[in-house]
Amino acid sequence: MKKTLLGLVLILVIGLLAACGGSDNEDSSSNGEGEATKDIKIGATPGPYSDMTTKALIPGLEEKGYTVEVVEFSDYIQPNNALNQGDIDANLFQHTIYLENFEVENEMDLTALTTVPTAPMGIYSNVYNSIDEIEDGATIAVPNDPTNGARAYNTLQDEGLIVIDENADELKVSEQNIVENPKNLEFQPIEAGQLPRAVESADLSTVPGNFALAADMDLLDAIALEDMDDSYRNVVAVTAENEDSQLAKDILEVVESDAFEQVIDEEFEGFGKPAWMTE
Known part of the structure; x- marks a missing residue:
């Protein structure tokens, strides 16, 4: 009788342990197929x-x-x-x-x-509807930090508005590297975060994409978008x-x-x- 009772207790204990283990496995499953979360x-x-x-x-x-x-x-x-x-x-x-x-x-x-x-940098304007309309002596706001500044000048060159010294490092281009400025653009360096507002005060503004979106500007409203280096x-x-x-x-x-x-x-x-x- 004692042996029978002992056997039943052991079976019960083993069953409980197995149930606990199964519960743990189910809790750690992420998709019902046994994979851990x-x-x-x-x-x-x-x-x-x-x-x-x-x-x-x-x-x-x-x-x-x-x-x-x-x-x-x-x-x-x-x-x-x-x-x-x-x-x-x-x-x-x-x-x-x-x-x-x-x-x-x-x-x-x-x-x-x-x-x-x-989101690429864009050239935005409330004065001009296209690059071709830009007049001699137009003012253009550009970022005053080296990284975004280089992007702005490279974009302006891509649009045919300036020519940059071919020996300049593309990632470090600044106003000093401009060798031709046929439209005599007047550059106004300011903090990148202020460039969306500069659309109101300057003829043109080069606005990095993240700041444009933060200011609820539509990227597709730019008169030109940056051909961005990876x-x-x-x-x-x-x-x-x-x-x-x-x-x-x-x-x-x-x-x-x-x-x-x-x-x-x-x-x-x-x-x-x-x-x-x-x-």
């Missing part, structure tokens, strides 16, 4: 790249079993600090040049995983340590998918596509 955080700044993360990137990652939280940052410093510290798993807000400079200045090892479609396109960044991780591979697969490009075409009109997407 993959909870990740992606950092972004408020605006188009937070929207791009939400609308174009997250749906594809969710299909791969990830649960994704977007963490928004109000400046361009904390997203990389958080990535470096492991508080987030990736971020989308910066271009390659900014990332590389930030790494050096802050002794970090981060990696640009892939470039994504990016160095200025925003990137999805991860730590160098995770460059070859499964998450990195999955992000690449999502960004390179037809579904991602379709969302870009439908939701982000005027955004310039990187070279890999147009080849």
